[in-house]
Amino acid sequence: MSGYNVAVVGATGAVGTRMIQMLEQSILPIASIKLLASKRSAGKVLHFKGQEKVVEELVPDSFRGIDLALFSAGGGVSKKFAPEAIKRGAVVVDNTSAFRMDPDVPLVVPEVNEAALSRHHGLIANPNCSTIQMVVALEPLRKVYGLKKVIVTTMQAVSGAGNRAIKELHDETQAVLEGKDYEPQILPVSGDKKHYQIAFNPLAQIDVFEEDGYTHEEWKMIHETKKIMEDEDIQVTATCVRVPVAIAHSESVWFELDQKGATVSKLQELLKKAPGVVVQDDPDNQIYPQAVNAAGKKDTFVGRIRPDQEQADAFHLYCVSDNLLKGAAWNSVQIAERLDALNLLRVPK
């Protein structure tokens, strides 16, 4: 049987189930698929291309004979099991933050820095969801005009915090509509001390706070953008807000270009030609990106492109993308497709 033996780690999660879908649609030749999860989820039945697949408990030997392992089961699981997978010959595409800032690990958005794939040692990190869609939207502009500074405010969907967060949003919203009490247990951060209402209530916290007052999520956007764009001099700063949305992150991005000469129509033209980007920017007809339209799609939708009226070479854009697809599952599968195309889907000796 020709093709790769593929494992999905965290197969029952919000991202894991989308990884399976993306693999079903992928051009990647797949010989077999193995669905892995914690002991608690083992035994569940999922489907791949119409066939029943029983979820197996993740153990080191799960990776025997596996060529490609997609991880999305939390940083702790990746730290423990990714080395086991690589040791057994699997290339790992890891969707957690465990290895993203490791200088030996490529952090890849194929539209932006596919070349970094050639430097992998068995593991490629998938960036944070909020970072991915922003760099997809900014890279085509950076390539032509350079990028000096980025100030982003995100409005992120709860599915970034997993299936339990989606359920909390739905149940809590229903309770608020009925005037009933609801005790939040997941959002904003399941592992943090306090939990707050997300229904009809934005929460300016995604991931835990660091000592400097930024959240981990905000630092991820800062550090990962520089690493993916391979330019430490780009200034990036971020405010990340969780909003009562199930799927797709919306981002308000202000950016200053390095070089002169850009206009809205020139930026629109660059984005129209850019891979993975769909321009939805027609204010006269009220066309701008929306979460409900982006959910389920692989693209990053970009609109509201307009100049800062008082600062030369500075602009706004607004980008929306499915955080579970381009922000996670699709970007991971896309990395695997590109590894295959570049003959890099093997652990280097």
Added chain:
Amino acid sequence: MSGYNVAVVGATGAVGTRMIQMLEQSILPIASIKLLASKRSAGKVLHFKGQEKVVEELVPDSFRGIDLALFSAGGGVSKKFAPEAIKRGAVVVDNTSAFRMDPDVPLVVPEVNEAALSRHHGLIANPNCSTIQMVVALEPLRKVYGLKKVIVTTMQAVSGAGNRAIKELHDETQAVLEGKDYEPQILPVSGDKKHYQIAFNPLAQIDVFEEDGYTHEEWKMIHETKKIMEDEDIQVTATCVRVPVAIAHSESVWFELDQKGATVSKLQELLKKAPGVVVQDDPDNQIYPQAVNAAGKKDTFVGRIRPDQEQADAFHLYCVSDNLLKGAAWNSVQIAERLDALNLLRVPK
């Protein structure tokens, strides 16, 4: 009977009903209150300090004997009837955009530019909701360090579009939860061509688009901030987004100070002493402003104060306030209180 004869125009609306509440709580001496609305709403019964008040149809002679008229019934109503009120001796506080940028009309947030009240000719404009809370948060910092540039992304509650928008959010959210169809008819802008789902879906449009790709709402924030702060040189740029929230706007504000020397703790100290501001900024204990906590309060809640890590003298803050109270009804009644205190609650000859 001592005190003012007060009229509320648009008394049955989302802001009008709050104006009545704010007048009930006000220190303003009130001799009588007259509730005015369109013919359609005339005859409705509302309450003021426990007494039933029948809503009357707004006509020019409604203002006979009125000392103070609070308008919040749309720009067209203000344009037509505010001059009639002033002609009959009433001072008008107008919560619409009709006269805000008129150079002869003071645009006032008492915490920021109370002195402008002395220049009124019978009409004082109440600024746009999203502008008010931002200038309340920034003014204490501007006074000490000067303000060079502001970049704001708003996450605005639907109640800014009136009671029908609140109902649409609730009904549509219920429909989405039940998997039913719902035809939006109000949001993002009731008078615009297309209407979109707001349930679980941010909409990057508040008010109509201008030819330059900015919305009216975004231009209001830019122009009004400069006018209220009386400084055309402050650079302001904005992206205004409607989010599935009923009450209270949340704003992510990046700002660059004019002078050196500011630190997070200095900014926090200034804000703690500032009128109308409550600092909620304790990341270690997950304390930051939230819409559900701000709703029903008169203050502007400020948190997430932190430096831009790569640009000197630049910072972030996050401010939340009840758009119907400080953003509208309370600011209008507060203007009236200050007019009274300054002996300016009369139409100048």
